[in-house]
Amino acid sequence: MRILITGGTGLIGRALIDRLLPEGHEIIVLSRHPHRASLPAGVQVVGWDARSAQGWAQWVEGANAVVNLAGESIAGKGPIPSRWTADRKRRIRESRLNATRAVVEAIGMAGEKPKVLVQGSAVGFYGGRTDDVVLDEDAPPGDDFLAEVAVQWEAASEPVKAWGVRRAIARTGLVLSASGGSLPPTMLPFRFFLGGPLGNGLQWWPWIHIRDEARAIRFLIEEPRASGPFNLVAPNPVTNREFALILGKVMGRPAFIPTPAFVLRLALGEMADLLLKGQRAVPKRLLALGFEFEFPELEAALRDLLL
Numbered sequence: 060m061r062i063l064i065t066g067g068t069g070l071i072g073r074a075l076i077d078r079l080l081p082e083g084h085e086i087i088v089l090s091r092h093p094h095r096a097s098l099p100a101g102v103q104v105v106g107w108d109a110r111s112a113q114g115w116a117q118w119v120e121g122a123n124a125v126v127n128l129a130g131e132s133i134a135g136k137g138p139i140p141s142r143w144t145a146d147r148k149r150r151i152r153e154s155r156l157n158a159t160r161a162v163v164e165a166i167g168m169a170g171e172k173p174k175v176l177v178q179g180s181a182v183g184f185y186g187g188r189t190d191d192v193v194l195d196e197d198a199p200p201g202d203d204f205l206a207e208v209a210v211q212w213e214a215a216s217e218p219v220k221a222w223g224v225r226r227a228i229a230r231t232g233l234v235l236s237a238s239g240g241s242l243p244p245t246m247l248p249f250r251f252f253l254g255g256p257l258g259n260g261l262q263w264w265p266w267i268h269i270r271d272e273a274r275a276i277r278f279l280i281e282e283p284r285a286s287g288p289f290n291l292v293a294p295n296p297v298t299n300r301e302f303a304l305i306l307g308k309v310m311g312r313p314a315f316i317p318t319p320a321f322v323l324r325l326a327l328g329e330m331a332d333l334l335l336k337g338q339r340a341v342p343k344r345l346l347a348l349g350f351e352f353e354f355p356e357l358e359a360a361l362r363d364l365l366l
C-alpha cells in the first residue's frame with residue numbers, strides 16, 4: 060500500500076512507521092522540515108507548509124491511505140509541560156485545522172482518491188471530566204478548549220466523506236512510550252521518591268501503549284468496516300491514583316506523595332486540567348470490530364516499556 064502520513068515525524072507517526080515499514084508499504088511522510096526528519100531508510104519525506112496542498116498533492120493520487128496526525132504539541136516542546144498562552148492555544152487549534160484543510164484540499168484534487176483517511180483526534184473530545192461516567196464513541200463532546208479543538212479538527216475532515224473516502228477518526232488517549240509523550244515527565248517525581256497522585260487522583264487516565272496505538276491505526280487503515288470515531292485507549296482505563304500506584308510499583312518507588320491541585324494550577328494554569336481531569340473512555344467500537352489489544356492492562360504495559 061502507499062500510505063501518506065502527516066506529522067509522521069512525531070511520537071505516534073514514528074511508531075506507526077516502525078509497524079508499517081517491515082510490511083513493505085510505500086510510506087510518504089509530510090514534514091515542515093524534511094531535511095531534519097531523520098526517519099528510517101525507505102521512508103520518503105516530502106516537504107509541506109501544513110496549510111495548503113501546493114507542491115505535494117500529487118502524492119495523494121492513488122494512495123491507499125492518508126493518516127493525518129500533524130499538529131502543534133499540546134503539552135509543549137520541552138520535557139516538562141508548559142502553560143497555554145493565548146498564542147500557544149491559537150497554534151494548537153490552527154495548526155490542526157490548517158493541516159486538515161490542506162489534506163482535504165489534496166484529496167479533493169486527486170483523480171484517484173485514497174480509500175481511507177485516518178483522521179487524528181483525541182479523547183479530549185469528551186472534555187476534561189472528574190466523574191466516573193464511562194465514555195464510548197456515542198458520548199457527546201465536552202465544551203472546554205481541547206474539546207472544542209477536537210470537535211473542529213474532526214469536522215474539518217468531514218468533506219472527504221462526500222467523495223466516497225472512508226473516514227476513521229482516531230480519538231487517542233494518553234499514549235505511553237518510554238521515548239516521549241506524557242510518560243517520561245510523569246515518571247520524573249517518582250525517580251526522586253516524590254511520586255504520587257495528582258490532585259485527589261480520582262480523575263480517569265485513558266492510557267494506551269504506543270504499540271497498540273500504532274496497531275490500532277494500522278487496523279483502522281485496513282478494516283473496511285472502520286468508519287466514524289474510534290476511541291484509541293486500552294480497555295482498562297485507571298484513575299490517576301491507580302496509575303501512580305502501578306507506576307510506583309513498576310519503578311520500585313513509593314507513590315503516596317500527592318501533588319496538590321493548587322500547585323499544578325499555579326505552575327501550569329489552565330493546562331493543569333490536562334492532568335487533573337480526564338475521561339473514563341473505553342474502546343467500544345475497536346473491540347466490536349474484533350481489534351485485540353496487546354496490552355490491555357497497565358502494569359504489563361509499563362513493565363514492557365520501562366523494564
Ligand SMILES: NC(=O)c1ccc[n+]([C@@H]2O[C@H](COP(=O)([O-])OP(=O)(O)OC[C@H]3O[C@@H](n4cnc5c(N)ncnc54)[C@H](OP(=O)(O)O)[C@@H]3O)[C@@H](O)[C@H]2O)c1
Nearest residue numbers: 066068069070071090091109128129130131154181231234
Ligand atoms: N501523544 C499523545 O498522547 C496523543 C494523545 C491524543 C492525541 N494525540 C494527537 O495525535 C497527533 C500525533 O501525536 P504525537 O504525540 O505523535 O505528536 P508529536 O510528537 O507532537 O508530533 C506531531 C507532528 O506534527 C507536526 N507539527 C508540530 N507542530 C506543527 C504545526 N504547528 N503545524 C503543523 N504541523 C506541526 C510535527 O511534524 P514536522 O515537524 O515534521 O512537520 C510533529 O512531528 C497529535 O496531533 C496529537 O494531538 C496525541
